[in-house]
Amino acid sequence: DAGITQSPRYKITETGRQVTLMCHQTWSHSYMFWYRQDLGHGLRLIYYSAAADITDKGEVPDGYVVSRSKTENFPLTLESATRSQTSVYFCASRAGTSNQPQHFGDGTRLSIL
Amino acid sequence: AQTVTQSQPEMSVQEAETVTLSCTYDTSESDYYLFWYKQPPSRQMILVIRQEAYKQQNATENRFSVNFQKAAKSFSLKISDSQLGDAAMYFCAYSIGNQFYFGTGTSLTVIP
Numbered sequence: 001d002a003g004i005t006q007s008p009r010y011k012i013t014e015t016g017r018q019v020t021l022m023c024h025q026t027w028s029h030s031y032m033f034w035y036r037q038d039l040g041h042g043l044r045l046i047y048y049s050a051a052a053d054i055t056d057k058g059e060v061p062d063g064y065v066v067s068r069s070k071t072e073n074f075p076l077t078l079e080s081a082t083r084s085q086t087s088v089y090f091c092a093s094r095a096g097t098s099n100q101p102q103h104f105g106d107g108t109r110l111s112i113l
Numbered sequence: 114a115q116t117v118t119q120s121q122p123e124m125s126v127q128e129a130e131t132v133t134l135s136c137t138y139d140t141s142e143s144d145y146y147l148f149w150y151k152q153p154p155s156r157q158m159i160l161v162i163r164q165e166a167y168k169q170q171n172a173t174e175n176r177f178s179v180n181f182q183k184a185a186k187s188f189s190l191k192i193s194d195s196q197l198g199d200a201a202m203y204f205c206a207y208s209i210g211n212q213f214y215f216g217t218g219t220s221l222t223v224i225p
Contacts, residue, residue: 101160
């Protein structure tokens with residue numbers, strides 16, 4: 001089925017470890033986004049990508065790395081996880097024009113001990 | 114800076130009644146888009162309704178409608194004939210260019 005999938009759904013790791021969250025979409029949307037959701041903050045944009053090999057920072061990019069070698073994949077890596085990065089992470093995609101809504105994955109709940 | 118404010122952290126409504134969730138935003142732009150998303154306990158983010166800023170007519174989707182006041186920078190969501198399945202977190206969002214800005218959400222409880 002077409003859609004946007006995130007993996008894993010839940011992840012527990014320790015501080016200092018590297019962790020990668022995966023995102024895959026089958027719509028061939030040009031834009032993809034990563035958000036984190038924290039109580040009291042709503043969703044905040046971490047990084048986004050306008051196309052393969054084009055990425056840009058959002059509101060809270062520090063401590064995160066992204067890549068987009070293929071249109072359908074947009075992984076998010078925490079190179080050295082910290083407890084402040086404990087959050088729910090959402091990936092989203094959107095067709096080319098800004099009047100289109102974003103379509104979200106089901107989120108990854110990441111806990112860093 | 115672009116900001117989105119949802120001043121009601123929690124709201125409740127009796128089943129079959131009507132409820133309005135408020136949202137204000139701050140922008141100096143004239144061309145943008147507004148959205149309401151619903152997030153049930155399953156954590157999915159589901160699009161409820163969207164509004165183009167250049168359109169004066171308020172958007173409507175079945176039991177959901179908006180009251181868009183561009184000059185006041187206000188974008189409230191009205192849910193008519195509330196149902197138990199409407200219980201969720203509701204987020205207002207503002208889109209311009211490649212950026213999406215979300216409010217902090219309103220938790221809606223539907224009372225049977």
